[in-house]
Amino acid sequence: MAIKLSEVSANDIVLKSRSYSGSGPRYTSYPTAVEFTEEFSASSWEETLRADAAGLMPLKGELEAVATGPRSYALYLHLPFCESLCYFCACNKIITQDRSVIEPYLAALFAEIHWYRDILGSDISVEQIHWGGGSPNYLSPDDMRRVHQETLKAFPNLASGAEVSIEVDPRTMKPGQLEALREVGFNRISMGVQDFDDTVQQAVNRIQSFEMTKKLVEEARALGFTGVNVDLIYGLPGQTLTGFRDTLTKVHKLSPDRVALYGYAHVTWKQKVQKALERVHLPTPDERIEIFAEAVKSFSEAGYSYIGLDHFARPEDELSIALEEGRLNRNFMGYTTHRGARILGFGVSAISTLPNAFAQNTKDILVYQESWKNRRSSVNRGLLKTREDCLRGLIIERIMCEGKLDIGEIERNWQIDFRQHFAEALEKIDLMKADGLYRDTGDLIELSEIGRVFSRNIAMAFDEYMEKYAAKKVFSQSV
Ligand code: SF4
Structure with missing residues (x-):
């Protein structure tokens, strides 16, 4: 279902945002990371990982593990270093100019990669590799080659056409980095832009000219990167509708x-x-919404498909095709094209995902390095899902990725009476139906075009944990 948001007026977004702009999760996982606990330790993770490798899926509260389906993997490598601090940033990063931090970190990273290889074997099918941070381009070209080669040494079975991507900070790209990345097989590059407006850039301590960014985009394309992504942020201090129009x-x-x-x-x-x-x-809620609506309108009019929540892609891009073919997925890396892939997260603070569990590494780099010096897993929190978590997670994923729920299919696969099981959730979203966010045909709940923009508000109704966060500051604004 290609979403053509040009049919949805920016005005509509502004009007609806006033009703639906509360705070809420971005649903890169369900349950969200807020639910991870230290009760789920490194040994719980190893046990769960080994069971999964043996084709079994234990669930919290169930006596018997169920069998899992075919396994494929996405590898996420967290490279946390940055040269300077952008004041808006909420990533797990380490600001330093000291390059001597790299070697001990890479030693730990390699030990971790090989620990997973020893458990899972080296023949697992890898469908995606992504480097995030921090700024992964803090590494020298030689270190970039080394990290990727070490990953492939452990897991050589990279699927043909696999997406191999990196996030970079255009301000700190060094000669030879793009060439090194292409040489070892990277095919997609994401770059932070946020806003080209001078006032905003000064306010957030991130000066990055349009010319610098353009040069990087051109060089990446000339070298054969098939995908170039750009990240923008709305709602930043000093941002105005006029200024953001210029950025667009x-x-x-x-x-x-x-x-x-x-x-x-x-x-x-x-x-x-x-x-x-x-x-x-800081833009007021109304100004923020207007900037968002302007951006949505602008990308829609330029022919981009609306992937969901905060993502747009050219119609020929893999994400748009995955959306069309119903295999779009959402995980800690955002929207991806690989439904069902397990994620192995390597590096400080990285999160790994199995169908029945999440595990997060310590956020303390020294503890992370010390753990791997002693060949011990650095996982220090996580979660084993219940059957109910799996069911609700699937529903939330379908809402966020496909914009529809096939009620018959869910009832058959999960042996439930959907309307009875989710009576409370359906009551919560009933007003949104009247407001045109979705239609309910009896067999199908289907989000409208405007409903896709507010998919997380609909998803929240199916989130069993939301109630306890209602009065607390836990999540960011949903629009
Ligand atoms: S470069 Fe990226 S990760 Fe580093 S501080 Fe800035 S926004 Fe955060």
Whole structure:
């Protein structure tokens, strides 16, 4: 179902956003990471991983493990270093100019990769590799080659056409890095832009000219990267509708294959440094919504498919094709094309995913390195899902990725009476039906075009854990 949001007026988005702009999860997992606990330890993770490799899926509260389906994997490598701090950033990063931090980190990373290889074997099928951070381009060209070669040494079975991607900071790209990445097989590059407006860039401590970004895009394309992604943020301090329009015009000149349009999460209770941003005018909720609506309209009119939530892609891009073919997936890496792939997360703070569990590495780099020096897993929190978590996770994924729920299929596969089981959730979203966010034919709940923009509001009704967060500051604004 290609979503043509040009049919949805920006005005509609503005009007509906006023009703649906509360805070909520982005559903890169269900249950969300807030539910991870230390009760799920390194040994729980190893046990779960080994059971999965043996084709078994234990669930919390169930006496017998169920059998799992065919296994394929996505590998996520977290490279946390950055040269300077962008004040809006909520990533797990380490700001340093000291290059001596790299070697001990890579030693731990390689030990971790090989620990997984020893458990899973080296013949697992890898469908995707992604480097995130931090700024993975903090590494030298030689270190980039080394990290990728070490990964492939452990897991050589990379599927043909696999997406091999990296996030980079255009401001700190060094000669030879793009060439090294292409040489070892990277085919997609994502670059942070956020906003080209000078006032915004100064406010957030991230000066990055349009010319610098354009040069990087051109070089990447000339070297044969088949996908160039751009990340933008709306809601930043100093941002105005006029200024962001200018940014959008410049972004269109770059013609990115995918665009991620994130809402700035002002979460000062978690990111104290964001307090600095309050010195500059933060867009009001209304201004924020207008900027968002303008961006949605602009990408839709330029022919991009609306993938969901905060992602746009050219119609010929793999994400758009995956959406059309009903195999779009959402996980800690955002929207991806590989439904059902397990994720092995390597590096400090990285999260791994199995169909029945999540596991997160320690966020402390010294503890991470010390663990792997002693060949011990650095997982220190996670979660084993219940059957109900799996069911609700599937429903939330379908809402976020396909924009529809096939009620008959869910009832057959899960042996439930859907309307009885989810009576409370259906009651919560009933008003949204009247508001045109979805239609319910009896067999099918299907989100409208405008409903896709507010999919996380619909998903929240099916989230069993939402109630307890209602009064707390846990999640960012949903629009
Ligand atoms: S370069 Fe990226 S990861 Fe590093 S501080 Fe800036 S936004 Fe955060």
